Amino acid sequence: MxxxxxxxxxxxxxxxxxxxxxxxxxxxxxxxxxxxxxxxxxxxxxxxxxxxxxxxxxxxxxxxxxxxxxxxxxxxxxxxxxxxxxxxxxxxxxxxxxxxxxxxxxxxxxxxxxxxxxxxxxxxxxxxxxxxxxxxxxxxxxxxxxxxxxxxxxxxxxxxxxxxxxxxxxxxxxxxxxxxxxxVIPMPPKKTLILGADGQLGKALRATYAGDTSVEFAARADFDLTAEASYADRNWKNYSTIINAAAYTAVDTAETPEGRAASWAINVTAVANLAKVATEHGITLVHVSSDYVFDGTADNHDEHEALTPLGVYGQSKAAGDAIVSTVPRHYIVRTSWVIGEGNNFVRTMASLAARGIAPGVVNDQIGRLSFTEDIAAGIKHLLETDTDHGVYNLSNDGEPQSWADIASDVYELTGHSRDQVTGVSTEDYFKGKSAAPRPLQSTMDLSKIKAAGFEPATVKQRLAEYLDEGANA
Missing domain, CATH: 2.60.120.10 (Jelly Rolls)
Structure with missing residues (x-):
């Protein structure tokens, strides 16, 4: 030879x-x-x-x-x-x-x-x-x-x-x-497991992956994030990806002793268990993060900004991000002001408008809405293109707005006067109430996700579509 x-x-x-x-x-x-x-x-x-x-x-x-x-x-x-x-x-x-x-x-x-x-x-x-x-x-x-x-x-x-x-x-x-x-019966692909499949983002992921037999959806009853058996009783060799759309999001309740424990159990301990599984079995872990990992002092948050959470919820999300960042194959998808199927700010404002109520709405917190259909599409894009692992900001695009601006848009789009919405400061809005601290600036730089080939729709477009769908539902 x-x-x-x-x-x-x-x-x-x-x-x-x-x-x-x-x-x-x-x-x-x-x-x-x-x-x-x-x-x-x-x-x-x-x-x-x-x-x-x-x-x-x-x-x-x-x-x-x-x-x-x-x-x-x-x-x-x-x-x-x-x-x-x-x-x-x-x-x-x-x-x-x-x-x-x-x-x-x-x-x-x-x-x-x-x-x-x-x-x-x-x-x-x-x-x-x-x-x-x-x-x-x-x-x-x-x-x-x-x-x-x-x-x-x-x-x-x-x-x-x-x-x-x-x-x-x-x-x-x-x-x-x-x-x-x-x-020959062809060998099926490894599976994708979506956790939190009945939440706002989970429902959008169900729609995005509808008909894909390689995707498995798990609601709380199917996969208890706080139970050790959930991690031990599954053959992880058959999975290529975990999308963690589950989270504890009760921002104000997280400041209570019970809420603090629940927030850390779901947003930190469970995430650590998922990270361990992903690392041991070479699984890609997609984790959904939040603007609350920042203190809101920067005008525009990019992926390299140091984590500076203010309250318990933000601290638990920041801890989860730090854990996921150690997984060899990971995507941390950072969102803000999430809107999807279920109770949320836009539906609340639309309901108030329909009942003729003139609300006072915070006008010094600035950011962009993140519609769940775009978050889900962005996650799918990252996975399908197998782009570089790491952190990606993902909200909808357009000019940053205050909550009061968005409320005024909702009133106008539903046929009511923008003047019915009155802007108030965060300090005045929560005066006398027990509330977690909020970042005043939640606008995120989208240049990295765009460079990866994903262009989120504008808030203006998605808000009009969302309200139109709600009116015709």
Whole structure:
């Protein structure tokens, strides 16, 4: 066997999405050769997913013509040849448009290939004493074996041109009995779990992901964030993403002893449990944050601003953000003044207008509304584009307004006079009342989410649509 020495480390994409072929630098002399078969930092720089391998397996094959596969396992694999030479064949057995796509290549020790979960792997040895190695990101188990998907090596649709005809090759009886492509049940994708699915944002996420069978919705009754069993009783290996739309949001009640305990239980302790699960299983964690993590002294909050929460609710949200930031794959989506299906400020103002009430509304807190349909769409965009992980501000766009400005818009859009709304200061509004401190400035810089390719609708557009839908409901 002749090995090409001193290649440059190089990645080449293939017709199967996610399958990447690598040239590996092999250094040799009269004594033999040496190679870096797996070097995480260099591989990540080439774009290989950080798939966190946990086990290394070797298949030794005594004779040329030994043929194994086609097996699709529920984990990712980084495959290379330790010695000898193989003809490799890979078939996409995942649900989706690329189901049935085929890629073949000859591999010697100077090459490797990354095979994502659900892509069938097979090889035929071209030399005696060939060793084929697998670096995988999950441990084999009897339960996992039930999730395998198989394809017959002789499938006519895949039409793999085996160098040594299968009739002359060494095959196992099991491989001979595997089904044809028309009989294969495609491997479903890993699931997305949405927590808090009955809240304002949860309902918007239900609408955004309607019809997607890979998305699982969990309300409080389905997943109790405060119960240890919720985290222990689920097979997290089957999930790729958790979207945490659950939160304790009773800002004023959080200042009471009972509210403080509840706020920290949901916004901090539960988030820590989710972060632990996400980190251990390589899951992407999407966490929804709040403008209350700031004290409101800056005119425009960007993603790099230090956390300066004022009250208990804000402190608990800031603590949750800090925890989530330690998860390798995370998105912290920071919102303000959320409006969706359920009780909220806009519906309250519309109700007051309809009853002829002239309210006093705070006029020195400035920000933008965040409609849940846009938050949900923004989250989906971040996940689908797999953009850089981190913190993203996400509210609706347009000129910042006070609560009194928004109330006046609601009155006008529902056919009432803007003059019915009277502006009052935060201090006067809460005088004599037990209330949490509020940030006076909640406007968030949206340039980062826009640079990621997502353009939120303006508050003006969404408010008019929201009120029109409410009127026609």
């Amino acid at each position: 002749t090995i090409e020495f001193s290649k440059q480390l190089k990645a080449t994409t293939t017709p199967i999405p996610g399958v990447v072929l690598y040239d590996l630098p092999v250094h040799g002399d009269n004594r033999g050769w040496f190679k870096e078969n797996w070097q995480r930092e260099k591989m990540l720089a080439l774009g290989l997913p950080d798939f966190s391998p946990v086990q290394n397996n070797i298949s030794f094959n005594e004779k040329a013509g030994t043929t194994r596969g086609i097996h699709a396992e529920p984990w990712d694999k980084f495959i290379s040849v330790a010695t000898g030479k193989i003809f490799g064949a890979w078939v996409d057995l995942r649900e989706g448009e690329s189901f049935g796509a085929v890629f073949t290549a000859e591999l010697d020790p100077s090459q490797a290939i990354f095979i994502p979960r659900g892509v069938g792997n097979a090889f035929q040895t071209l030399e005696d004493d060939t060793a084929y190695t697998y670096l995988v990101n999950d441990h084999w188990s009897a339960d996992a074996q039930g999730q395998y998907t198989f394809l017959n090596l002789a499938d006519e649709t895949a039409a793999i041109a085996w160098p040594i005809p299968l009739a002359q090759a060494e095959l196992s009886d099991k491989d001979k009995a595997h089904p044809r492509l028309t009989e």
